[in-house]
Amino acid sequence: MHQCKIDNFLREYPQQQFPQFRSLSYQECIVIKSRLMKNFSYNNNIDDLLKSFCHSENRCGNYEEDGISLIHNLLNINTKETTIFINWGKFDDIDEIAVSDFLRYFDDIWYPVADDIDIFDKSCQWVMCISHWSDIFMSKSKKYN
Numbered sequence: 001m002h003q004c005k006i007d008n009f010l011r012e013y014p015q016q017q018f019p020q021f022r023s024l025s026y027q028e029c030i031v032i033k034s035r036l037m038k039n040f041s042y043n044n045n046i047d048d049l050l051k052s053f054c055h056s057e058n059r060c061g062n063y064e065e066d067g068i069s070l071i072h073n074l075l076n077i078n079t080k081e082t083t084i085f086i087n088w089g090k091f092d093d094i095d096e097i098a099v100s101d102f103l104r105y106f107d108d109i110w111y112p113v114a115d116d117i118d119i120f121d122k123s124c125q126w127v128m129c130i131s132h133w134s135d136i137f138m139s140k141s142k143k144y145n
Contacts, residue, residue, distance in 0.1 A: 020098070022095065023095050023096075028094070029093070036120070037049060039141040053129045053137055060074060063130060064134045071103065071106065074128055075119075082100075083096050084096070084097065087119075087120070116130070116131050
């Protein structure tokens with residue numbers, strides 16, 4: 001998690017702790033990137049994979065219009081896991097956080113205009129993208145049931 005997000009949170013809520021999260025190691029990021037590339041049938045080009053997630057046919061809504069309930073519903077449909085991963089870049093900067101904390105503190109984690117994030121679970125069979133312009137996209141691998 002970027003330190004500025006933690007600092008901003010602590011300034012806003014001095015009596016609270018920032019939600020617990022775990023930053024993945026470089027090796028863990030490589031494994032996840034490989035699994036996603038394989039599951040979504042992309043060969044070595046992470047930029048193409050990222051572009052495919054934000055394709056118009058995958059658009060589910062907009063955070064500004066639909067709010068956190070859309071994100072909550074998409075997560076409920078797609079995962080039974082208690083934690084999810086947040087990708088901050090090209091799958092080389094990934095944090096793991098409890099789903100409940102992600103939903104509760106979403107506005108402290110994702111900054112509109114500044115952040116494009118990808119959300120997924122350990123299955124690496126689906127990816128929810130939330131763009132810096134607030135559009136929400138949902139992609140599922142062909143293997144996903």
